[in-house]
Amino acid sequence: MTTASAKCPAVSALPSAPKAQATPTKAAAPMAVYAKLVACTFLWGGTFIAGRIASAALPVTVAATVRFAIAAILLLLVAWRLEGGLPRLSRAQLLATALLGLSGIFLYNLCFFGAMTHIPAGRAALFIALNPIVTALAAAVVLRERLTALRWGGIGLAFIGAAIVITRGDPLGALHDISQSLGVGELLMLGAISCWAAYTLIGKAALKGLSPIAATTYAALWGLFFLTLSSARQLGGIEWTAVGWQVWAALFYLGAFGTVFGFIWWYEGVKAIGASRAAVFNNLVPVFGVSLAALVLGEPVLASMVAGGVLVAAGVTLTNMVSPPAPPAK
Known part of the structure; x- marks a missing residue:
């Protein structure tokens, strides 16, 4: 959910699909699957431009609230159309979806839109590429997932690349004055990445009994609830007739294309080729x-x-x- 994500571009990782859905099929996936995965990453890349436009015209909480009001309506329609509606939640699932909404929707979008008011969209997009790395580290610490030497090497390489981006090509010089490289916008993007890692881990650990659509829809509804509470005073003070069509287009793009359509196409790809192979497309x-x-x-x-x-x-x-499985013992 991109978030922007809320994966919202930005958002990049939503609650894991059931194992049966994430298992790659033996037959070659049709080209349409790969085309949708590329289109999905294109939509998520566009959330940074839309976020920049929206955050320049509206307060952070208001922009995020309107985005997820649009997304929640569309997700409810998708859940009704594809799954016949939303399932009844247990107390544990109710708490888990509330935590999803708090971390991956509410806090993530506050950080995301806040960062868009301080740093360029392209710079923010490069930060979001660290999502899988931070999530892998968090999973190793919290869920005790094992990291191989190859994965540790990848994590180190990614952080070197991030240091080059953050310091504008001068990591050593930045050590003398870190404030010149790591400002408010950069810190907010790091906060957004951390929120998305928490969202992903909560989804893996607590929502095994829910489909991705149901989990995401409940998370969006909880997130919208928290956002509405935080923006209630500001919503009444906005002169909505003065909001330009470009801002409305950006908000609709964030809610519809950056969240709902991106989510659907992403899980179609995960179902067809598996989560690990689909994850590589996040690099786009x-x-x-x-x-x-x-x-x-x-x-x-x-x-x-x-x-x-x-x-x-x-x-x-x-x-x-992913390392190939060892051959069975004779």
């Missing part, structure tokens, strides 16, 4: 984010962004590589 999100920011917003593309982005993408690819 910062590529599209930087490219669209340059084309639409006229943001410069620095050499450090390209070099660091390549290293981050390589690190994420290594981290997501």
